[in-house]
Amino acid sequence: MSNSNSGLADPAAASPSNAANAPGRSDARAAVPDEGTTRPRTRTGRPARPGSLQREWSMAFMLVLVALIAGAALTLFGVRVVTDRIQHAAAQHRLESEAVAELRTGLDAHEQAGLQLLSAEPVAKSSFLQQQQDISAQFDAASGILPAEYGMRATVLEARTAWQEGLSAHGRPEP
Numbered sequence: 001m002s003n004s005n006s007g008l009a010d011p012a013a014a015s016p017s018n019a020a021n022a023p024g025r026s027d028a029r030a031a032v033p034d035e036g037t038t039r040p041r042t043r044t045g046r047p048a049r050p051g052s053l054q055r056e057w058s059m060a061f062m063l064v065l066v067a068l069i070a071g072a073a074l075t076l077f078g079v080r081v082v083t084d085r086i087q088h089a090a091a092q093h094r095l096e097s098e099a100v101a102e103l104r105t106g107l108d109a110h111e112q113a114g115l116q117l118l119s120a121e122p123v124a125k126s127s128f129l130q131q132q133q134d135i136s137a138q139f140d141a142a143s144g145i146l147p148a149e150y151g152m153r154a155t156v157l158e159a160r161t162a163w164q165e166g167l168s169a170h171g172r173p174e175p
Helices: 016-020 053-118 125-145 149-169
Strands: none
Touching: 053 125, 053 149, 125 149
16 A cells, blocks of 8 residues: 555655655745644744643633632631621520519519518518619610510510509509
């Protein structure tokens, strides 16, 4: 097949670049590339190199790495926002619980003092009246702290009304 005129017999011989660079070839036109096949030039004036597979994989890896870092940063930011909201809710819950516990303790102490008065045990009436003023202030504080949602503030106002009615029913002056 070495004497064949077919270009399929020897692929190296059939290549246009090999034919243009073949020794003994005097065709000047074959050495100059066609106008449509010129490579784009870079800012330095040199022709741009074709992209290599390694460069493309490096660029893809960098994009994935940047996306991973951005995702991690957004996750950290989101976790911080959620934790701040949880801490705020916990602090609000603590305030509400303390207000209700303080009110409950005050009402229990006042009830015990009232029972002692009704049973004719020695109790200072001035301290009983002072307890009434303190409990009234605690009701005010609790109604200011507790939210209106879920009927919490309304429950405090109902408890205050019931407390005042109980005082009035037993002949004690209202605060």
